[in-house]
Amino acid sequence: MIEVEKLSKSFGDLNAVDDISFVAKPGEIFGLLGPNGAGKSTAINCISGLVSSDDGRIDINGYNINNQAVKAKQSLGLVPQELALYDDLSAHENLVFWGSAYGLGGKQLENRIQEVLKDVGLNTRQKEPVKQFSGGMKRRLNFACAILHKPAALLLDEPTVGVDPQSREHLLQATLKLKEEGTAVIYTTHYMEEAERLCDHLVIMDQGKVIASGSIEQLRQQVGERDLITLLGHYSQLDKQENIEALGAEVLEYCDNEIRILIPEASKCLTSVLEVANQLGKVNQVNIQQANLESLFIKLTGRALRDAA
Amino acid sequence: MKSNFTVTVLLNTFKKLFTEKWQLAQWILIPVMIGGLFSLISESDGNAKPIGTLLVTDNDDSFLSQLFVGSFNQGPLAEMFIVKKVSGEQAKKIMDKGDASVWLEIEKDFTQNFIDEKPTTLKLVKNPSQNILPQIAETMVGTLADGGHYIQVLFSKELQQFNQLLTGANISDAQIALMSVQIKNTVDSIEQQLFPPMIKATKKVQKSKKKTTSKTFMILMFPGIMFMALLFSSQGMAQDFWKDKTQGIVNRLLSSPAGLHKYLNGKMMSAALVFVFIAVFVGLLGLFLFNIEVQKIFVIVLWLMISGVVLWSMMLFLSLSLPSEKSANLVTQGMVFPLMMLGGSFFPFEAMPKWMVMIGEKLPNGYLLQSFNSWFIKDNSLSVLTTPAIIALLFIVIMWFVNNAKLSNFARKK
Numbered sequence: 026m027i028e029v030e031k032l033s034k035s036f037g038d039l040n041a042v043d044d045i046s047f048v049a050k051p052g053e054i055f056g057l058l059g060p061n062g063a064g065k066s067t068a069i070n071c072i073s074g075l076v077s078s079d080d081g082r083i084d085i086n087g088y089n090i091n092n093q094a095v096k097a098k099q100s101l102g103l104v105p106q107e108l109a110l111y112d113d114l115s116a117h118e119n120l121v122f123w124g125s126a127y128g129l130g131g132k133q134l135e136n137r138i139q140e141v142l143k144d145v146g147l148n149t150r151q152k153e154p155v156k157q158f159s160g161g162m163k164r165r166l167n168f169a170c171a172i173l174h175k176p177a178a179l180l181l182d183e184p185t186v187g188v189d190p191q192s193r194e195h196l197l198q199a200t201l202k203l204k205e206e207g208t209a210v211i212y213t214t215h216y217m218e219e220a221e222r223l224c225d226h227l228v229i230m231d232q233g234k235v236i237a238s239g240s241i242e243q244l245r246q247q248v249g250e251r252d253l254i255t256l257l258g259h260y261s262q263l264d265k266q267e268n269i270e271a272l273g274a275e276v277l278e279y280c281d282n283e284i285r286i287l288i289p290e291a292s293k294c295l296t297s298v299l300e301v302a303n304q305l306g307k308v309n310q311v312n313i314q315q316a317n318l319e320s321l322f323i324k325l326t327g328r329a330l331r332d333a334a
Numbered sequence: 335m336k337s338n339f340t341v342t343v344l345l346n347t348f349k350k351l352f353t354e355k356w357q358l359a360q361w362i363l364i365p366v367m368i369g370g371l372f373s374l375i376s377e378s379d380g381n382a383k384p385i386g387t388l389l390v391t392d393n394d395d396s397f398l399s400q401l402f403v404g405s406f407n408q409g410p411l412a413e414m415f416i417v418k419k420v421s422g423e424q425a426k427k428i429m430d431k432g433d434a435s436v437w438l439e440i441e442k443d444f445t446q447n448f449i450d451e452k453p454t455t456l457k458l459v460k461n462p463s464q465n466i467l468p469q470i471a472e473t474m475v476g477t478l479a480d481g482g483h484y485i486q487v488l489f490s491k492e493l494q495q496f497n498q499l500l501t502g503a504n505i506s507d508a509q510i511a512l513m514s515v516q517i518k519n520t521v522d523s524i525e526q527q528l529f530p531p532m533i534k535a536t537k538k539v540q541k542s543k544k545k546t547t548s549k550t551f552m553i554l555m556f557p558g559i560m561f562m563a564l565l566f567s568s569q570g571m572a573q574d575f576w577k578d579k580t581q582g583i584v585n586r587l588l589s590s591p592a593g594l595h596k597y598l599n600g601k602m603m604s605a606a607l608v609f610v611f612i613a614v615f616v617g618l619l620g621l622f623l624f625n626i627e628v629q630k631i632f633v634i635v636l637w638l639m640i641s642g643v644v645l646w647s648m649m650l651f652l653s654l655s656l657p658s659e660k661s662a663n664l665v666t667q668g669m670v671f672p673l674m675m676l677g678g679s680f681f682p683f684e685a686m687p688k689w690m691v692m693i694g695e696k697l698p699n700g701y702l703l704q705s706f707n708s709w710f711i712k713d714n715s716l717s718v719l720t721t722p723a724i725i726a727l728l729f730i731v732i733m734w735f736v737n738n739a740k741l742s743n744f745a746r747k748k
């Protein structure tokens with residue numbers, strides 16, 4: 026269980042995390058979603074003690090992170106966004122180091138090392154120095170180091186960033202396994218698909234603030250049973266947004282090279298949409314997808330998630 | 335089973351060090367090589383040609399002054415310098431042309447003043463365009479006092495004082511050294527025994543001269559070499575904190591229950607072990623070269639370990655205070671050289687001008703080296719190390735708290 030109440034952290038004038046609260050329950054994967062610079066890592070770092078927060082209360086497994094720091098940290102595993110591994114040492118030696126930092130040793134540690142290596146699919150490469158690993162393998166090892174001590178709560182800060190599909194699958198499977206074992210997991214990402222697949226509960230952050238939260242279902246309902254149409258091209262008449270709205274669409278974005286709209290049953294009204302769009306300019310490319318969290322983010326912020334920074 | 339994180343950090347640091355074998359080798363080999371080069375200069379094999387000229391003007395021309403000049407004519411000085419006896423006028427001309435390194439003038443009433451307990455002057459004029467040779471001449475005066483030469487038997491204490499006075503003199507002006515009244519007392523007390531055995535002693539020493547001299551110089555360099563190795567390695571190991579930081583280790587440790595102090599302890603213990611390793615290595619070399627007694631090696635190892643941890647604590651403090659890995663490396667590495675120069679690792683303190691010694695002895699490495707030398711070279715009892723040891727241990731403890739406090743800020747820094 027991870028409880029965060031009214032957490033704030035600023036760097037100078039910048040409110041990196043601005044009064045956020047949430048609870049991640051055991052056996053639940055709690056998603057923290059947001060574009061670059063939203064404050065996800067800052068929140069994670071406050072929870073794990075890497076950064077001291079300005080305000081707010083954080084409890085891990087019932088232990089306060091300030092008053093009962095050692096017990097709180099003992100219950101917590103962290104997979105930081107930046108790798109934290111000794112390049113010169115082998116995977117096994119790195120695991121010994123981090124296991125030992127959590128008080129593990131001897132046979133018990135060795136058994137756990139073999140278990141987690143199997144979980145992340147690195148057991149055949151454990152004697153090799155980390156510098157010979159691929160990016161994805163390093164990420165997997167970074168993950169493995171955090172779960173040796175079977176933490177009750179686990180923080181994953183973009184664990185899959187820049188990894189190949191195979192490594193990604195290993196990591197997602199390992200995360201799901203931990204969830205089944207009853208771990209409370211906080212998972213930050215800006216991959217919507219990952220969030221939709223893994224998370225039971227989500228918080229969407231932007232510029233330090235929570236802009237939406239709820240279960241995947243609840244959040245989907247905010248965009249409704251609609252489809253997202255993206256029309257790439259060149260548009261000149263930027264004052265004529267109402268022409269599109271007249272078709273019964275909700276305009277999420279309308280600028281000189283892109284129109285994004287939410288509309289029920291896109292396949293049926295696509296021709297009329299194209300007709301209107303071509304009156305406004307020239308359409309080069311059309312993309313239709315089922316409305317998802319990405320659409321919600323655009324709806325809430327007027328920006329696409331990936332390029333929101 | 336519970337594990338001790340401190341021990342894990344220690345083992346890890348060692349593993350990393352041994353995967354980068356060159357670094358470890360560098361810390362030891364560079365100082366040993368420098369030491370080797372220096373002693374090569376003073377090496378006394380038959381082919382070595384003197385490289386400088388030492389002029390001696392003996393205005394007194396008495397027995398005592400001849401004895402004195404004779405001492406320059408053999409031993410280490412004879413191998414480095416051609417000793418020429420010349421008149422004052424000739425000497426001035428040669429010096430003006432810059433054709434000699436040093437000119438030593440003995441005043442007319444050298445012996446008389448000596449015996450009358452009057453101040454006696456020796457003039458040492460150094461060639462201002464030469465740096466090293468005149469300094470070596472001074473060092474050699476020092477080594478005469480320390481070596482197995484008969485002068486040392488008779489005048490050891492006085493020569494030391496004499497030497498201190500010499501080195502204390504302003505170099506660029508030619509300078510005057512006053513001999514202490516004590517010399518007279520010594521001469522008085524041993525006059526009877528002095529004259530007959532002296533000649534025998536001279537011959538004896540001449541036979542074994544070659545060995546003694548190069549060793550004498552090397553043994554003077556030896557402690558400095560060890561401290562040079564300590565400076566190199568402590569700098570490198572303090573910098574290790576930055577390496578760990580850039581790999582994300584230090585930051586992530588903040589989230590673990592182990593605490594940064596265990597990490598600090600592990601690093602400190604591994605540093606101490608590296609210093610022991612260096613000390614044993616260099617100590618064995620000393621055992622081999624100078625027949626240092628085994629008991630002494632224990633003291634050497636212990637002293638180098640303590641000194642190393644002192645230097646490491648200091649380097650770490652600086653390293654942690656600086657804003658980036660690069661600046662930390664630049665500053666700490668930039669400090670190693672002046673610390674070596676001033677702290678007696680390049681030139682023995684005996685060969686340094688007084689102002690330099692004044693600064694050098696106050697530097698941590700200079701202080702620890704001086705203390706070490708007063709036991710090792712000057713053969714004082716081990717108790718001379720008590721106060722420095724207490725100071726060093728106090729320094730280590732205080733710096734531990736300071737560095738521990740700095741470490742958590744360091745870990746949080748971007």
Ligand SMILES: Nc1ncnc2c1ncn2[C@@H]1O[C@H](COP(=O)(O)OP(=O)(O)OP(=O)(O)O)[C@@H](O)[C@H]1O
Pocket residue numbers: 036039041059060061062063064065066067068106215748
């Ligand atoms: N140590 C720091 N000093 C100053 N500013 C910081 C620091 N750490 C983070 N920030 C700023 O706080 C904001 C939030 O950063 P944070 O790393 O939490 O974002 P994020 O949501 O994790 O982004 P990303 O998806 O890129 O990882 C950014 O504007 C960042 O520049």
Ligand SMILES: [Mg+2]
Pocket residue numbers: 065066067106182183
């Ligand atoms: Mg981040």
